[in-house]
Amino acid sequence: MLEVRNVDAGYDFLQVIWDVTFHVDDGEFVALIGPNGAGKTTTLRSIAGLLAPPRGDVRFQNRPINGLPAHQISRMGISFVSETLNLFPAMSVYENLLLGAYTIHNKATIQTNLSFVFDLFPHLHERRNQLAGTLSGGERKMLAIARGMMSSPTLMLVDEPSLGLAPKVTLAVFDALQALRQRGVTILLVEQNVSMTLHMADRAYVIEQGRILLEGKGTDLLNNVHVQKAYLGI
Amino acid sequence: MSATGNVTQSTQSIPFIRRMLSPTWITIWLTVIVVIIVSVAKGPFALVNSLVTGGMWALMAAGLTLMFGVMNIPNFAHGEFFMIGTLVAYFVFNPITKYLRQNPSPALAAIAPFAGIILAVVVGALLGFVIEKIIFSQLRRRSKEQWVMNTFLLTAGLSVVMINGTLLIWGSEFKGVTRYWDVDPLDFFGVNLPIDRIVAFVIALITIVAFWFFMQRTGIGRAIRAVAQDEVGAQMLGIDLNLVHTLTLSLSSALAALAGASLLFMFPSYPTVGLKPLYVAWYVVILAGLGNVQGAIAGGFIVALLQTLTSYFIGPGWEDVVPTALIILILLFKPSGLFGSEVKGVWEQ
Amino acid sequence: MGKHAWTRLKKLPPNSTSSASNARRTMDRLSGWPLKAGVVALLFALPFIPPFDREDFLLYLIGAALMAAQAIAFDFTAGYINVVNFGFAAFVGLGGYTSALLVVRLGVSPWIGMFVGAAAAALVGFFTGALTLRLRGIYAAVMAWFVGLALLGLTRNLTDLTRGALGLNVPTLLETADNRPYYYIIVMMMLITFVSLRYIINSHVGLAFRAIGQNIEAARASGVDPTRYLVLNFTVSCAFAGWLGGFYAHYYGILTPDVMNTSHTIEVLAAAYIGGRGSLWGGALAAFPLIFFREWLRTSLVDLPGLHLVIYGLLLILVMMYYPGGIAELLRSIQRRLKRPFS
Numbered sequence: 004m005l006e007v008r009n010v011d012a013g014y015d016f017l018q019v020i021w022d023v024t025f026h027v028d029d030g031e032f033v034a035l036i037g038p039n040g041a042g043k044t045t046t047l048r049s050i051a052g053l054l055a056p057p058r059g060d061v062r063f064q065n066r067p068i069n070g071l072p073a074h075q076i077s078r079m080g081i082s083f084v085s086e087t088l089n090l091f092p093a094m095s096v097y098e099n100l101l102l103g104a105y106t107i108h109n110k111a112t113i114q115t116n117l118s119f120v121f122d123l124f125p126h127l128h129e130r131r132n133q134l135a136g137t138l139s140g141g142e143r144k145m146l147a148i149a150r151g152m153m154s155s156p157t158l159m160l161v162d163e164p165s166l167g168l169a170p171k172v173t174l175a176v177f178d179a180l181q182a183l184r185q186r187g188v189t190i191l192l193v194e195q196n197v198s199m200t201l202h203m204a205d206r207a208y209v210i211e212q213g214r215i216l217l218e219g220k221g222t223d224l225l226n227n228v229h230v231q232k233a234y235l236g237i
Numbered sequence: 238m239s240a241t242g243n244v245t246q247s248t249q250s251i252p253f254i255r256r257m258l259s260p261t262w263i264t265i266w267l268t269v270i271v272v273i274i275v276s277v278a279k280g281p282f283a284l285v286n287s288l289v290t291g292g293m294w295a296l297m298a299a300g301l302t303l304m305f306g307v308m309n310i311p312n313f314a315h316g317e318f319f320m321i322g323t324l325v326a327y328f329v330f331n332p333i334t335k336y337l338r339q340n341p342s343p344a345l346a347a348i349a350p351f352a353g354i355i356l357a358v359v360v361g362a363l364l365g366f367v368i369e370k371i372i373f374s375q376l377r378r379r380s381k382e383q384w385v386m387n388t389f390l391l392t393a394g395l396s397v398v399m400i401n402g403t404l405l406i407w408g409s410e411f412k413g414v415t416r417y418w419d420v421d422p423l424d425f426f427g428v429n430l431p432i433d434r435i436v437a438f439v440i441a442l443i444t445i446v447a448f449w450f451f452m453q454r455t456g457i458g459r460a461i462r463a464v465a466q467d468e469v470g471a472q473m474l475g476i477d478l479n480l481v482h483t484l485t486l487s488l489s490s491a492l493a494a495l496a497g498a499s500l501l502f503m504f505p506s507y508p509t510v511g512l513k514p515l516y517v518a519w520y521v522v523i524l525a526g527l528g529n530v531q532g533a534i535a536g537g538f539i540v541a542l543l544q545t546l547t548s549y550f551i552g553p554g555w556e557d558v559v560p561t562a563l564i565i566l567i568l569l570f571k572p573s574g575l576f577g578s579e580v581k582g583v584w585e586q
Numbered sequence: 587m588g589k590h591a592w593t594r595l596k597k598l599p600p601n602s603t604s605s606a607s608n609a610r611r612t613m614d615r616l617s618g619w620p621l622k623a624g625v626v627a628l629l630f631a632l633p634f635i636p637p638f639d640r641e642d643f644l645l646y647l648i649g650a651a652l653m654a655a656q657a658i659a660f661d662f663t664a665g666y667i668n669v670v671n672f673g674f675a676a677f678v679g680l681g682g683y684t685s686a687l688l689v690v691r692l693g694v695s696p697w698i699g700m701f702v703g704a705a706a707a708a709l710v711g712f713f714t715g716a717l718t719l720r721l722r723g724i725y726a727a728v729m730a731w732f733v734g735l736a737l738l739g740l741t742r743n744l745t746d747l748t749r750g751a752l753g754l755n756v757p758t759l760l761e762t763a764d765n766r767p768y769y770y771i772i773v774m775m776m777l778i779t780f781v782s783l784r785y786i787i788n789s790h791v792g793l794a795f796r797a798i799g800q801n802i803e804a805a806r807a808s809g810v811d812p813t814r815y816l817v818l819n820f821t822v823s824c825a826f827a828g829w830l831g832g833f834y835a836h837y838y839g840i841l842t843p844d845v846m847n848t849s850h851t852i853e854v855l856a857a858a859y860i861g862g863r864g865s866l867w868g869g870a871l872a873a874f875p876l877i878f879f880r881e882w883l884r885t886s887l888v889d890l891p892g893l894h895l896v897i898y899g900l901l902l903i904l905v906m907m908y909y910p911g912g913i914a915e916l917l918r919s920i921q922r923r924l925k926r927p928f929s
Contacts, residue, residue, distance in 0.1 A: 053469065053472070074472050074474075074476055074477045078475045092467075094466065105474045105476055154474070311724050379908070385724055390859060394901075397849065397896070397899035400892075400895075402892075405896065516735060523725065556739070557739030560732075561735065562736075565733075568718070572720070
């Protein structure tokens with residue numbers, strides 16, 4: 004579904020990723036793991052259209068999308084949950100979710116998505132009239148993910164959802180991702196929490212210093228020596 | 238409603254009494270008390286006069302603050318759209334009036350002012366659209382450095398071009414109408430209420446309500462508010478920034494033009510007629526808090542009241558001095574404005 | 587990278603006599619003292635050089651020099667601490683009215699009056715700055731604008747004092763009707779303004795200004811108290827504005843509240859930005875062609891009022907959109923090009 008080929012990208016004069024190539028097939032749960040500053044967020048932003056990669060191709064469902072503006076890519080069915088969340092602080096949880104469904108015109112679908120999301124995150128349902136800026140860190144993450152789900156996406160790009168979260172909340176987040184996967188949504192997850200991610204993912208790529216180092220099945224990578232030494236503390 | 242709003246107040250968690258004592262509500266109570274006292278002492282003129290201009294200032298301030306909140310552009314040419322409104326209204330209404338002198342028709346006479354007002358709104362919106370497409374979208378693509386200051390200066394240049402362009406093309410004479418409707422004024426508790434003023438107030442009221450509805454309850458309105466709060470987040474959800482920017486600028490100019498056209502009987506059309514509305518709009522916006530649309534609307538009425546009172550009690554020439562002193566004082570204590578502002582980029586130069 | 591990294595570093599240019607370095611040295615020498623002396627000499631000689639020896643051109647030169655000096659004072663604030671004094675014209679007018687009233691009512695000499703005018707403008711500038719420069723950026727600019735409007739309103743309304751819109755007749759600096767002495771006076775004032783402000787900019791105070799203008803938080807972290815420097819800069823700029831206002835009053839001989847109009851601020855602002863913000867001399871340079879253009883328009887197309895302002899406005903817009911560095915930046919890039927003809 005998603006093909007990234009030989010992508011270079013960066014900011015101004017600083018190149019961050021080199022010759023990045025990977026793919027995500029329909030229905031897969033693929034992880035991109037690596038240390039801080041490896042280029043994971045840059046990669047996701049290049050796919051989502053917030054960055055225009057000067058070199059390389061990004062293809063979604065066989066159509067080239069590199070260079071397209073972010074809102075167009077979003078309308079094609081790609082949903083991006085950024086690390087900085089980008090919530091609307093002066094709007095309520097409910098309004099944020101409604102905006103998540105901006106590209107959907109069918110009222111019934113919106114209602115269905117809303118119920119799905121509230122089932123998954125009952126906490127959010129309790130706080131649906133609360134202003135997003137007043138939520139706690141964990142609640143905001145949940146809202147960001149929930150909002151990303153509201154557009155009935157085909158592909159979800161999630162950037163470090165567990166960052167800064169208490170373990171209980173992290174579990175809730177991963178449960179939500181699991182539920183999505185069961186619904187048939189394709190997921191590309193960027194994470195630092197390697198062990199949990201690799202247990203869940205179908206396949207994973209390891210990216211370090213802007214280049215893809217390793218690729219393999221989630222379970223296989225768990226047994227990889229480098230991964231164990233660098234990320235699992237074994 | 239908030240295009241942006243005061244985030245630290247959640248609608249449920251602050252106890253009612255404390256909320257009533259926040260700067261926002263204190264200002265509102267103070268205003269109500271002042272109005273009551275003055276009305277009882279001197280008659281309802283204060284309330285009545287303030288309502289008419291207040292409504293228009295509210296519209297202009299709302300447009301100005303919306304533009305700043307959404308596009309981060311401090312529009313110094315905002316008053317010129319008011320002026321364009323008066324110009325269009327004049328050039329529509331005047332010929333119709335001449336025609337009506339030969340062929341009187343009460344129906345046409347009743348509708349004529351509205352024709353001018355509606356066309357003014359259309360022209361205002363179109364002009365805003367053109368300016369966004371030709372100037373700001375280009376600038377956005379080229380460089381976003383020092384955006385706020387650069388656009389401020391750019392709009393100052395735009396203002397000069399519009400004022401003097403109008404001067405060149407249509408001259409400096411006052412083009413006014415004595416009244417829109419040739420009907421006797423109403424008598425309201427001893428206050429003379431010309432029909433023109435009543436209609437202007439009703440127009441302002443309807444527009445404010447429609448604007449509120451648009452911003453709060455429609456998808457596009459919500460999208461505009463989203464862009465004001467987090468541009469990147471809005472993009473990620475499929476919102477087309479170009480569309481929102483164009484819409485915002487058109488809306489802002491249309492509101493200013495509406496104000497100008499509705500008040501043609503009070504403000505005749507001449508090139509610099511927009512300068513006072515510009516000043517008032519900026520005053521309201523800074524007082525209420527940059528980017529705060531609700532605050533701007535409430536502020537419009539409050540400042541109108543302030544002007545009426547200053548003019549009556551201190552003297553018509555002091556309308557500029559007293560408010561300036563007042564706003565300096567208020568900003569010393571509450572730099573974000575009376576009602577608070579949460580705007581991205583307002584501190585960046 | 588390894589041990590060969592050092593050899594890959596670019597070699598510094600040797601002190602050779604190649605034509606490239608010759609060009610560079612010539613450029614350096616040219617833009618130093620000779621250029622400055624040449625400009626000053628030109629300015630002093632101008633009234634004797636045709637076509638500038640005409641009476642009307644002399645008038646334009648005086649207007650241009652006055653605008654140039656104002657642009658310098660304005661750029662001192664706008665180009666260095668990044669604050670747009672949008673009420674600038676009001677400070678000029680304040681200086682003018684103060685000086686004029688002192689001369690008219692108390693018989694003080696206009697020369698002294700001009701300095702008192704500067705002091706008055708500095709005082710009001712100080713309070714304006716102290717009260718509003720805590721808020722930066724757009725807030726400061728708009729508040730300065732409000733203060734300017736308030737001054738305008740006051741001047742218009744205190745008719746007992748200022749005669750308001752009727753106009754105040756002001757005794758001139760000199761008895762003569764000849765314009766040439768006035769030209770030299772204003773050129774001297776312009777040069778004094780430039781040299782003084784340039785001196786401040788090059789001092790450690792100026793360094794603080796630039797630090798604040800670029801990144802106020804970093805400046806604060808480096809131990810610089812921004813507010814103090816912001817207010818200092820603003821006050822000094824207003825002082826010069828007031829001083830120049832004194833000249834205006836005692837040259838043109840008549841004052842109306844209209845001199846404080848925002849459109850005059852915009853004219854000065856346009857000159858400063860078209861000339862190049864942060865250069866001090868850019869606005870002065872731009873002032874001459876701008877004023878000459880305005881006067882040429884005024885005399886040749888009498889029935890097109892306001893056209894010069896339309897052009898100013900368009901130029902300002904174009905500069906903001908396409909070349910924010912202004913003429914100064916253009917000249918600097920040409921100078922750079924000349925220094926490295928082979929690059």
